Amino acid sequence: MGRLSWRLATVTDVRPETERVVTLALEAPDWDGHLPGQHVDVRLTAEDGYQAERAYSIASAPDGARVELAVERLDDGEVSPYLAGELREGDQLELRGPIGGYFVWEPGRGGPLLLVGGGSGVAPLMAMLRRRAAAGSRVPARLLYSARTLEDVLFREELERLAGAGDGLAVTYALTRAQPAGWTGYARRIDAVMLEEVGWRPGERPLAYVCGPTRLVEAVAGHLVALGHDPSRVKTERFGPTGVP
Amino acid sequence: MGGFVSRGFKGRRRAGPDQATRLPPGQYAEPGFPVLTAGPTPRIDLAEWRLRVEGLVASPREWTWEEVQALPRSTFEGDIHCVTRWSKLGTSFTGVSVDTLLDAAEPLPQASHVVAFCYGGYTTNLPLEDVRGGKAWVVWEHEGQPLPPEHGGPARLLVPHLYFWKSAKWLNGLRLLDHDAPGFWEGLGYHNRGDPWREERYWGD
Numbered sequence: 001m002g003r004l005s006w007r008l009a010t011v012t013d014v015r016p017e018t019e020r021v022v023t024l025a026l027e028a029p030d031w032d033g034h035l036p037g038q039h040v041d042v043r044l045t046a047e048d049g050y051q052a053e054r055a056y057s058i059a060s061a062p063d064g065a066r067v068e069l070a071v072e073r074l075d076d077g078e079v080s081p082y083l084a085g086e087l088r089e090g091d092q093l094e095l096r097g098p099i100g101g102y103f104v105w106e107p108g109r110g111g112p113l114l115l116v117g118g119g120s121g122v123a124p125l126m127a128m129l130r131r132r133a134a135a136g137s138r139v140p141a142r143l144l145y146s147a148r149t150l151e152d153v154l155f156r157e158e159l160e161r162l163a164g165a166g167d168g169l170a171v172t173y174a175l176t177r178a179q180p181a182g183w184t185g186y187a188r189r190i191d192a193v194m195l196e197e198v199g200w201r202p203g204e205r206p207l208a209y210v211c212g213p214t215r216l217v218e219a220v221a222g223h224l225v226a227l228g229h230d231p232s233r234v235k236t237e238r239f240g241p242t243g244v245p
Numbered sequence: 246m247g248g249f250v251s252r253g254f255k256g257r258r259r260a261g262p263d264q265a266t267r268l269p270p271g272q273y274a275e276p277g278f279p280v281l282t283a284g285p286t287p288r289i290d291l292a293e294w295r296l297r298v299e300g301l302v303a304s305p306r307e308w309t310w311e312e313v314q315a316l317p318r319s320t321f322e323g324d325i326h327c328v329t330r331w332s333k334l335g336t337s338f339t340g341v342s343v344d345t346l347l348d349a350a351e352p353l354p355q356a357s358h359v360v361a362f363c364y365g366g367y368t369t370n371l372p373l374e375d376v377r378g379g380k381a382w383v384v385w386e387h388e389g390q391p392l393p394p395e396h397g398g399p400a401r402l403l404v405p406h407l408y409f410w411k412s413a414k415w416l417n418g419l420r421l422l423d424h425d426a427p428g429f430w431e432g433l434g435y436h437n438r439g440d441p442w443r444e445e446r447y448w449g450d
Binding site for chain 1: 249250251252253254255256257271273279280281282283284285286287329330365366395429430432433434447448449450
């Protein structure tokens with residue numbers, strides 16, 4: 001395999017998802033496609049040549065030269081405030097990828113699928129669900145998605161449309177900080193009881209993909225193993241702010 | 246791709262000359278200690294824990310937790326660099342030098358490479374010279390505290406001059422070979438050697 005070279009992509013659309021998150025749609029010439037779950041490296045260059053690089057998960061299903069990233073603006077960040085605040089349609093951006101060959105899913109890998117996401121960690125899981133829908137896959141899938149409030153849920157309309165398609169996808173939210181009036185769903189962090197209620201039984205041998213902040217990923221992966229799931233079928237990816245003790 | 250400028254990007258300059266010289270290309274200084282792993286954190290009972298050196302050695306060795314603690318202690322103080330672009334400057338780890346373990350097992354002359362194998366199934370490969378000569382450790386303390394499980398405890402390999410995926414968590418042992426054998430990430434698109442100063446992140450870099 002040859003070197004992953006930097007290529008100049010063009011921003012074709014900037015879509016606000018929530019107050020802090022935007023989707024950047026990019027046109028990347030000669031893009032060779034990607035697997036749902038993979039990420040790209042993004043490189044920014046200032047006028048004096050100073051550069052900053054970061055990795056972002058791809059949120060879109062493979063679709064020609066189109067690549068979509070969901071970027072959460074971190075107040076103390078160096079790259080995300082630029083990507084989520086400064087970039088406009090028509091701007092260019094250097095990227096290379098796709099990167100990562102483990103936290104990936106294709107319909108041919110089967111299921112059932114248990115996707116557990118926290119915050120903007122839902123991005124690579126969204127790529128999997130979009131791919132599943134685009135491929136007409138009926139692999140049974142459950143998404144358990146933890147967000148602070150309903151307004152912080154990314155891709156909510158699309159998720160509800162996908163879940164309403166009757167093709168075997170169920171979406172469950174856990175709202176940790178505030179809930180709308182009359183909310184009957186989960187109003188706490190994801191825990192073992194929730195995973196037992198929402199997830200598959202260990203005997204059904206689900207493929208689990210867990211992505212989010214470290215605390216969520218450590219807790220969920222630990223619970224899944226304690227519930228009897230095969231550790232080799234639990235794949236994890238960290239996402240979001242990295243500053244942990 | 247020379248000459249490209251990101252319209253309106255100023256960037257945050259590195260805080261001081263120290264960071265400018267200590268950060269490899271494409272890295273930024275991270276005050277915390279991020280956790281990155283591909284799967285669940287294994288919980289390992291210290292009574293069951295073993296450290297092995299095997300393969301092309303004259304005398305394969307196995308240490309229990311108590312036995313490894315009794316080996317001469319060695320501390321690394323310096324910087325670590327993760328391929329996901331964070332570097333942690335001025336940190337420390339304590340354990341035993343890999344030289345001590347290899348000296349005990351007596352590598353055979355034809356041994357040229359090593360595979361680190363781990364609880365949970367992770368592997369990573371290194372040329373033997375990258376873990377000899379005071380360049381690698383097996384560590385169980387981080388900045389004076391026991392190494393937490395999410396950071397690889399009870400014990401992890403530490404090879405600070407290479408990207409941190411080479412510093413395998415939950416280490417179970419080292420297997421010496423007379424050939425190279427790509428490990429987990431090395432088979433999934435990441436560079437075979439991973440020198441941060443040459444920015445060897447991915448295949449072909």
